[in-house]
Amino acid sequence: MTAPFGIRVAGQHRINGHLLFDADITLPAGRWTCLLGRSGVGKSTVLRLIPGLETGGRFTGTVTATDGKPLQGRISYMAQSDxxxxxxxxxxxxxxxxxxxxxxxxxxxxxxxxxxxxxxxxxxxxxxxxxxxxxxxxxxxxxxxxxRPLVLLDEPFSALDAGTRADMQELAAEVLQGRTVLLVTHDPSEATRLADQIIVMTARQTSIWPVPDTPALRAIDDPRTFDCQTRLLAHLRAAA
Incomplete structure (x- = not known):
């Protein structure tokens, strides 16, 4: 595997002239970033923009790697459907x-x-x-x-029962250690457990949500993990 690199996605995405999102997202090299937000805000679209897949709209902005090299051949992508x-x-x-x-x-x-x-x-x-x-x-x-050094995961554990989901989170964290990972999820618990960085996305902005001061992969029963996911869930509900 080549050295990890970061990614920046900055710009606006419109569908039929209507703004879907205005975002500025940076993925730190070699770290897990979890992206959350209400359904339909454009999380999966951000994921698809990075490898240059069709999004059903028009993106005005840039997708750049911090090492300045092309992304072709350096991405592994897991869609919502298998x-x-x-x-x-x-x-x-x-x-x-x-x-x-x-x-x-x-x-x-x-x-x-x-x-x-x-x-x-x-x-x-x-x-x-x-x-x-x-x-x-x-x-x-x-x-x-x-x-691959850059891994894009769109709700990769959504069809799994709770126990299997925890097992697969641990497997992914182990195998993808040192890679740059963007995980789209609706689950505050999952994000809190896995993320080095949590980004909350709305149509108008993206904001960083503070993670616990413990390294990922975090223990599910750690009070700091539980406190973070509880506050994150309340924030997402208030923003819906």
Whole structure:
């Protein structure tokens, strides 16, 4: 993996001439940033702007890396939907990026990741044979397999039960250590546990929410973690 780098997204995004957001967001290099805000404010749009994906609107602004280099080939992206190819097995879906690039696929590493997400015994099953949560874990394994310095995650744990969600948060924090991560989430608890930086987004501005003075990954039952998530939830409810 190449050295981590930061990202800045600054500008306005409009859909049919109507302002969706006016944002200035900086992702520190090698850190986790969690982005929260009400539904429809444009969080997923910010995520899609970074790799240059279609957003259904017009962005006037800039997306820049702090090292000044192009972003192509340096991003791993996990969308809200799992985007698994239905004709491939779970293992083949994890390997698809490497095979499309014509690279040597590390099958052993892919199998280890499937084992870590609890799906090694389902490696040969196609997506229609998997539950929603299993499909999401397969997509997570695929994203982690890519081993990129910039990782974009759009509600990657939303289909999981509480216990599995905590397990997958811990796995992602471990595997993505040292990478620049942007996680879109609606869950204040998740953000408080994982984030080095929390950004709260509205249509008109983005603001930094203070995180506890303990390093991520934070203990769920730490009073400082609980206090932060409680205050963050109250803030998000008041802003809705």
């Amino acid at each position: 985007l698994l190819l239905p004709w491939l097995s779970a293992l083949e879906n994890v390997l698809i990026g490497a095979r499309l690039r014509g690279a040597q696929a590390d099958v052993a590493r892919a199998r280890r990741l499937l084992d870590r997400v609890g799906l090694l015994s389902h490696a040969d099953k196609r997506p229609h044979m998997l539950s929603g949560g299993m499909r999401q874990r397969t997509a997570l394994a695929r994203t982690l397999f890519e081993n």
